[in-house]
Amino acid sequence: MKKYLVLALALAFVAPAMAAIEPGDGHDLASRLNTPMNQVCVPCHTPHAAPYYTDGPLWNHQPTTGDPFTGHDGPLTLSGSSRLCMGCHDGVTALSNYGGVESNSDALGAVPSNIGWAPGAASNARILADDHPVSVPYEGHLADETTTIFARNQPIENFLEDGNVECATCHSAHSASPERGLASSGRGAYLIVTIENSELCRKCHLF
Numbered sequence: 514m515k516k517y518l519v520l521a522l523a524l525a526f527v528a529p530a531m532a533a534i535e536p537g538d539g540h541d542l543a544s545r546l547n548t549p550m551n552q553v554c555v556p557c558h559t560p561h562a563a564p565y566y567t568d569g570p571l572w573n574h575q576p577t578t579g580d581p582f583t584g585h586d587g588p589l590t591l592s593g594s595s596r597l598c599m600g601c602h603d604g605v606t607a608l609s610n611y612g613g614v615e616s617n618s619d620a621l622g623a624v625p626s627n628i629g630w631a632p633g634a635a636s637n638a639r640i641l642a643d644d645h646p647v648s649v650p651y652e653g654h655l656a657d658e659t660t661t662i663f664a665r666n667q668p669i670e671n672f673l674e675d676g677n678v679e680c681a682t683c684h685s686a687h688s689a690s691p692e693r694g695l696a697s698s699g700r701g702a703y704l705i706v707t708i709e710n711s712e713l714c715r716k717c718h719l720f
């Protein structure tokens with residue numbers, strides 16, 4: 514019995530650090546999309562017959578249709594979680610394209626936090642040359658990926674996807690803790706490690 518009480522107390526302290534999607538978060542899309550029975554997960558995941566299950570975990574939202582983007586070294590075709598995130602943040606693919614819908618009925622301006630936009634360019638410009646590199650291998654003058662401790666006491670390599678840096682290397686889609694960094698909306702930026710003192714950057718870049 515005592516063991517379970519200790520476990521329950523431990524979880525009570527752990528839970529806030531692993532904060533989930535809260536009402537009013539950017540990723541609380543239930544009211545915005547008027548999902549059946551106020552479902553918060555369904556714009557991204559569905560338990561059965563997920564149309565894009567080969568692209569991501571029970572993935573229910575159309576991945577980006579913006580490929581190829583303008584990357585740092587020319588045309589860039591996205592891989593891993595970056596394809597999933599950019600299904601809503603590319604400024605091209607519609608927010609409402611989930612559950613097999615690919616009609617692009619609200620294609621432009623649907624997601625204000627549009628990462629495919631660049632200063633001076635159109636909102637659907639699909640430019641990633643002005644953003645931190647993604648879909649690139651973790652190599653160069655960086656911290657040792659096997660020994661450096663990252664979030665949740667895990668090494669950096671656990672956050673790489675097929676050895677690449679992707680959106681979900683720095684972000685989690687689920688935990689918008691404001692103390693980890695703010696988006697321009699003033700809400701949390703879903704970072705896996707705090708941006709205070711540039712800690713996130715210093716985990717990999719040894720400056």
Ligand code: HEC
Nearest residue numbers: 538539556597598601625626680684686696698700701702
């Ligand atoms: C189903 C669509 C969808 C997907 C997939 C998605 N997002 Fe979002 N995201 C949104 C919307 C909508 C907002 C709110 C934008 C706004 O209102 O400014 C948002 C907001 C954000 C914000 C800013 C926080 C805020 O509330 O202003 C971050 C950071 C973010 N998303 C990162 C990601 C990352 C990283 C991924 C992939 C791991 C991802 N998103 C996948 C739709 C999506």
Ligand code: HEC
Nearest residue numbers: 540553554556557558569570594597598681684685686687
């Ligand atoms: C805005 C999109 C979005 C929403 C909403 C969302 N997820 Fe996710 N989820 C993702 C993305 C992207 C990934 C894969 C990348 C990652 O692990 O961060 C993922 C991964 C997962 C995984 C696999 C984690 C792993 O470690 O393999 C589970 C389980 C999951 N989500 C459950 C949920 C549940 C339950 C909800 C609703 C409470 C939810 N998600 C809501 C985008 C979302």
Ligand code: HEC
Nearest residue numbers: 598602626628645647679680683694695696697698702708
């Ligand atoms: C190297 C780490 C890193 C990578 C990789 C990364 N981001 Fe970010 N992202 C950040 C940081 C840091 C912030 C800003 C947090 C702050 O300033 O407090 C941010 C902010 C954001 C915002 C909020 C913008 C705003 O101000 O409204 C969105 C949306 C977002 N990222 C999406 C993405 C997407 C989509 C990808 C993949 C294409 C991605 N990020 C890749 C680190 C990263």
Ligand code: HEC
Nearest residue numbers: 585646649650651652653654678682683713714716717718
């Ligand atoms: C998960 C590890 C990781 C994190 C965290 C990370 N970076 Fe990087 N960064 C890389 C990799 C990999 C590259 C591409 C290879 C290289 O240029 O060394 C890169 C490249 C860069 C570049 C060069 C881009 C160019 O145009 O050539 C800059 C600048 C940079 N990162 C800044 C940052 C900043 C600022 C942060 C924090 C917001 C950050 N990085 C967080 C891994 C990371």
